[in-house]
Amino acid sequence: MMNTPCNIYLRLWPKLNLKIYRRCQQWILLNNQVSPTLHKKCVLARFYSHAVNGNYTHDSTIFSLSSGHGKCGVAVVRVSGPATWSVLQNIAQFKEKPAPRLALVRKLVNPNTRIVIDKGLVLYFQGPHSFTGEDSAEFQVHGGPAVVAALLGALHGVPGCRQALPGEFTKRAFQNAKLDLTEVEGLGDLIHAETEVQRRQALRQMEGDLGHLYQQWRTDIIKSVADLEAFIDFSEDQDIEDEVVQQVHARVGKLNDEIARHLDDKRQGERLREGVHVAIIGEPNVGKSSLLNAICQRPAAIVNDVAGTTRDVIETHVSLGGYPVLLSDTAGLRETEDKVEKEGVRRALQRAQQADVKVLVFDISRLQGQREPLRNMYQFIQHEIETLGLNDFNKEEHPDNVFDVRTKSKKNERVSYSSSFLKDYIIVFNKLDIVEEINIQNIIGQSKERSVQTNTVEADEQHGNGVPIVTEGDLTTYCISCTSGKGMDALVTALTRKVEQMCGNPLSGHPSLTQARHRAHLTACVAHLDHFRSGRPGGDIVLQSESLRRALREIGKLTGRITTEDILDVIFHDFCIGK
Incomplete structure (x- = not known):
């Protein structure tokens, strides 16, 4: 065997240290050789060096402020x-295990120092009856910084103990099969x-x-x-029916x-x-900022x-009915x-395109000079959306559901439209406080297709008369005043209801996907x-x-369990071959 640095590594494996590793790196640079095999050995040596000298293995005992x-x-x-009992002996002065x-x-x-x-x-x-599956201990002490620092310093002095890395307690729980990856x-x-609803969803997932x-x-x-494996290997020698393959397909x-619905x-x-x-x-x-x-x-x-x-875009996190919302001005x-x-x-415009819900705000006071009321709310909103430059990404997201305005003749103009893309919009007319009630009725008008309701919830001593909520078809607009607060309750209720519909109830039905990682693996599994x-x-x-093996591998990545032993167990258990 040649005396190359990597061969020296292999012979001196139990005595590895960072100095030898750096010599190996220098040898690679001097000889201008970076073969994949050599590089792999060096990486393995580096890892093993940490394992021996830095104690980054399960032979080490970890501690941390939780x-x-x-x-x-x-x-x-x-x-x-494994050194938990030693910690209890040295620091808590136990003579026998509690x-x-x-x-x-x-x-x-x-x-x-005693x-x-x-x-x-x-x-x-x-x-294994602990969170990590290992012998564990907890110290509950007074929460002063000096007390905590002194206790952590004492733990450093116990042989075999080191500070835990971020998430290492949970990682050990996973490696000891106490938790799967979804948990x-x-x-x-x-x-x-x-928020409360986030807590419910997380708790349900953590419980498995x-x-x-x-x-x-x-x-x-x-x-x-x-x-299938049994049919392939043993169908000629054992009594395995051809119906097995049909059952597998079913x-x-x-x-x-089921996965597609999920x-x-x-x-x-x-x-x-x-x-x-x-x-x-x-x-x-x-x-907008006032809202x-x-x-x-x-x-x-x-x-x-x-x-x-x-x-610029101003963001703030709020909770609406227990649901988390990232609100952007x-x-x-x-x-x-x-x-x-x-x-x-x-x-x-970019934020509007990325948003799940778009609150489109108009100044109702700018409309009170119009001679005719807004006879067609859809047509008005279409014109405003095009003017503001929002129609481009609406066409990209809903190419079959954008407004279609056609003219039959010069005398009789007919407007046809589909409003499905407006399901992500909430239409708001602001500054209700500076417009007289009679002018509001003139602005919004009334027609056979339009229902103008008075929100009785807002009719109280503080806000006076109710505020109008205009409904035309499946489109609802809200008239509010950010200054006086008039109409705000109805708007917040509508926004909360829309957010709730988008998030659903995390406690009903099957548990929901919560990670993009889950979606990627399940999509590959379905493929x-x-x-x-x-x-x-x-x-x-x-x-x-x-x-099927590849689909199994994708499912295994979700929970962190990937093995072929399970397949062999089922083969010999279900078919009892060779008994």
Whole structure:
């Protein structure tokens, strides 16, 4: 064996260190040779060096502050790993192992200096009956920064202990089969949940509802693969009927339909997890910033009577009925030569295109000089959308559902339209406080197709008379005043209802997709199942079974369980071959 640095690595594997690794790197640079094999060995050596010298393996015991940083009443420090009992002996001064899950008051000391750190509660969790599946312990001490720092410093002094990496406790729980990947993601979502409905969805996923659904699908595919494998290998020697293949096709067809329905969820779970994007758009000085402030109930945006005050997108997170909403105020849409404002308009149009809900705001006071009322609300909105430059992306998103204005003759103009793309819009007429009630009726008018209702909810001592809510076909517009608050309750209720429809109820029906990763793997799984079903009857079963194996691999990536042993277990269990 030649004395190359990599061969030295292999011979000195138990004694690796960072210095040898760097020598290997220098040798590669000097000899100008970067072969894939050599590079792979170097990377492996680097990893093993960390494992031996840095203790980044399951032989190490990790600890970390699990409660929040800063001053608090009680701080919780967690320990997990094989040296947990040593920690309890050295710091909590136990002479024998305590009973699991029993809280005991102990005096905590530094094992090196024997100085008392604090007096607190100590709990011992014996593996595998712990969060990580390993022997674990918790120290509940007073939450002062000095106390926490002293305890962490004492843990550093225990042989085999090190500070945990971010998420390492949960990673060990996954590696010890205490959690699957969907439950890990649910735990992360629960920690970051900001609204009540987000909490419900995350808790349901963390409890394993989504993982159980995927596991059931995985079991069905394993069964199908096992049946095909048995038919391929043993159909001539054993009593395995040809109907097995037909049963597999029926099972795969049913599974394919279930996954397809699961994918066709209109991104409800993802929207609930990330928040529904709502963009407030309109001309300058129509009250967009005032509306943002009124909904979030704080001065998040600057309000001024000078047109063009808002030049950039202003975002704020709000909770509507327990649903998360990312509310965006945008620059006023108009033609301008100002470079800064032009960029603001571009960003406003871009945000409107990306938004799940678009709140289109008009200034109703600018319409009171019109001689005729708005006889056709659809036609008015169409004209405004085209004027503001919003019609371009509406045509891209809904090419078959844009307005179609046709003229039969010069004397008799007939307008036909389809308003399905307006389902993502909420139409608002603002500045109701500066328009007299009689003028409102003149502006909006009435016709056979239009219903003008008075919102009785708003009829109270503070707001006076009710405010009109105009309904024409499936289009509803809301008249409000951001200054007086008139009509705001009805608008917020309508916005909350729309957000709720988009996110759905996370506790009803099957658990929802919550991650783009889930959607990617399931889409690939459906593609493989479709490929299997497209195979000709009596075709090459070996090739067809490969499509099922690939589908199984995609499902396994969802929960983190990818193995062929499960297939072998089913084969020998169901068919009892060779008994």
